[in-house]
Amino acid sequence: MKRVLVIGSGFAGLWAALGAARRVDELAIAPTAVGITVLSPQPFHDIRVRNYEADLTECRIPLADLLDPVGVTHVNAEVAAIDVEARSVTTSTGMSYPYDRLVLAAGSRVVKPDLPGLRDLGFDVDTHDSALRLEQHLRRLAAGPLRPSAATVVVVGAGLTGIETASELPARLRDLGMTPRVVLVDHNRLVGSDMGASARPVIEKALSDNGVEVRTGVSVTAVSQERVSLSSGEQLEAATVVWCAGMRANVLTEQLPVARDRLGRVAVDDYLRVIGVPWVFAAGDVAAARMDDDHLSVMSCQHGRPMGRYAGYNVISELFGEPLRPLRIPWYVTVLDLGPAGAVYTEGWDRTVVAQGPDAKATKATINTRRIYPPLTARRSDLLAAAAPDLQARP
Secondary structure: OEEEEEEOOOHHHHHHHHHHHHHHHHOOOOOOOEEEEEEEOOOEEEOHHHOOOOOOOOOEEEHHHHHHHHOOEEEEOOEEEEEOOOOEEEEOOOOEEEOOEEEEOOOEEEOOOOOOOHHHHOEOOOOHHHHHHHHHHHHHHHHOOOOHHHHEEEEEOOOHHHHHHHHHHHHHHHHOOOOOEEEEEEOOOOOOOOOHHHHHHHHHHHHHHOOEEEEEOOOEEEEOOOEEEEOOOOEEEOOEEEEOOOEEEOHHHHHOOOOEOOOOOEEEOOOOEEOOEEEEEEOHHHEEOEOOOOOEOOOOHHHHHHHHHHHHHHHHHHHOOOOOOOOOOOOOEEEEEOHHHOEEEEEOOOOEEEEEHHHHHHHHHHHHHHHOOOOOOOOHHHHHHHOOOOOOOOO
């Protein structure tokens, strides 16, 4: 039996596994000829991009409902080591899994610097569990003594995740019975520095309309239970810090004998094969794939999902001597949730605004609740159909 391992069950990992299962079905390969196994530390597929929301009840899908119907095995384990030469993977429990082909789709993580108090007292929305911890923390504060610091949240990082989190928090705090104060902090001079000149005024107005204070050109220097210190010398009375600054690829990329970019990603060819290790594929946030002649993929489900589908298709095709399919995505959009102020929808790598307010908010809701979800019917035919290596149209 040929063995394909997929590390990760996020947007890239799930779709790599489903894409591989679909390709096996297309080629009419006998089930005894190839086995597909997913290794990930949680038995769930999490809709990670919704972690800034308060209600996450629909954001965790059992992997058994998605993988069992298509004959993919899931092993609930944390991968500790990848031995490229021996073609095996070892988990934190010491179990070893050999492979003929590997798809690395372990995702990314938020990077917290070594600031006084941050590791012990800081929160984030990087994972489902960490987002739940934040919500539980806010509820405890709301149930306790009413003091200014209890209702004050400092969000660090004015990129996409930080803006969405900060935009949502004032309403969340009001729903908990608090009079909110939300402060968005970034070391860059501009909010949404990657969003371009077209979108920035929309974002700045939305933050203002939502009652979010902004501190740019400054950094956090220390965190305590009741205070956040800024490099400007300002002291903010705040019982909550949410860190949304800086993402990096999973450290497993460091175990591949290849170069990595500044985000820790490995370079892949148009077929998602790691350049320099052709029997290893990579997809999603761990991979730097060329989307067109001038742009590499970004860490987002917009790119992670198709990268997973194509990696799954190609890993089976390559393993059985069939033609591979190159991935190129000729369009790029960004839809940023701005809380009660609506949303902003941009097109192109220069992020030109084409919609904002309620219209963009409706598109964002469709993306968050439908477009990025796998079929929830637990039917083999539905799951395999959704795993086709086809590009979706713009949302």
